[in-house]
Amino acid sequence: MQFEVFRSSLAPNFPDGAVLRVLGDLDMAGAPRLRNAVVSEVGAGTRLVVLDLTGVDHLDSTGLGAVVGALRRLRTHDGELRVVCPEPRVRRVFEVCDLDRVLELHVDVDTALEGMTVQ
Amino acid sequence: MNPSRPADRPVEAVELFIPPLPEYLQLVRAVVGATVGVGREDELPLDPGGIADLRLVVSEAVTNAIEAQWSIGANDRILVRCRPDQKQTVVEVVDRGPGFDPDLVPDLPPVEDEERLDHESGLGLSLMKRLADGTVVETGPGGTIIRLVVEYP
Numbered sequence: 001m002q003f004e005v006f007r008s009s010l011a012p013n014f015p016d017g018a019v020l021r022v023l024g025d026l027d028m029a030g031a032p033r034l035r036n037a038v039v040s041e042v043g044a045g046t047r048l049v050v051l052d053l054t055g056v057d058h059l060d061s062t063g064l065g066a067v068v069g070a071l072r073r074l075r076t077h078d079g080e081l082r083v084v085c086p087e088p089r090v091r092r093v094f095e096v097c098d099l100d101r102v103l104e105l106h107v108d109v110d111t112a113l114e115g116m117t118v119q
Numbered sequence: 120m121n122p123s124r125p126a127d128r129p130v131e132a133v134e135l136f137i138p139p140l141p142e143y144l145q146l147v148r149a150v151v152g153a154t155v156g157v158g159r160e161d162e163l164p165l166d167p168g169g170i171a172d173l174r175l176v177v178s179e180a181v182t183n184a185i186e187a188q189w190s191i192g193a194n195d196r197i198l199v200r201c202r203p204d205q206k207q208t209v210v211e212v213v214d215r216g217p218g219f220d221p222d223l224v225p226d227l228p229p230v231e232d233e234e235r236l237d238h239e240s241g242l243g244l245s246l247m248k249r250l251a252d253g254t255v256v257e258t259g260p261g262g263t264i265i266r267l268v269v270e271y272p
Contacts, residue, residue: 028141028182058148060178061242089171096249097242
């Protein structure tokens, strides 16, 4: 299956926000492309990233590493990462690695944005 | 003669030799999943969650193998051998990397520790140990064999 990262803006409600929708397997093959996408976003001034993993069929530790890297990069720039991950099989990988304790996993983009102040 | 599926014959070992490239991970997962996941759903030895775990641990082992070979520029093909039987599936992943001491793989900082975010790798072995019923690492200067055992419920 093809791996793609689709971007959509969260403007006007969140001018510095974007959704990155990942489609495919987030493994050693796909992770570098997610990493590049996040680096580009932060470089372009994006400070709120909603990472939508709804279309991810397979997530492994290399993919988790890319998610952790995204979280660190955004925090370093006073930004925020929110993760959408409704699929139990994919959520389980976060849970097995205890990463659900540092990353809240949301069921959809609207829920991920709850509590955020519209700018 | 009508060719037909040999119903009672156990699936024999399936072997794959793959180049050390991440693009082949998906193929490995598909083949390993198929060795235990083909047939009527109520007759499969593992439920979909069990098959997902099997695919995940094998993916981790092959990722380790690819990284090991990249570390010394070895282009040898990696062997993935999957042996399902009546009680369990055993998967072996054989690389020609430099070998490593699994006891020396450092523990990651606790997940709540801010320093934990500095570590983007190092979870693979831990995932294998947590999700497989057995994880055996045989390693030496000529390479590593990771043997994963997934038992049927």
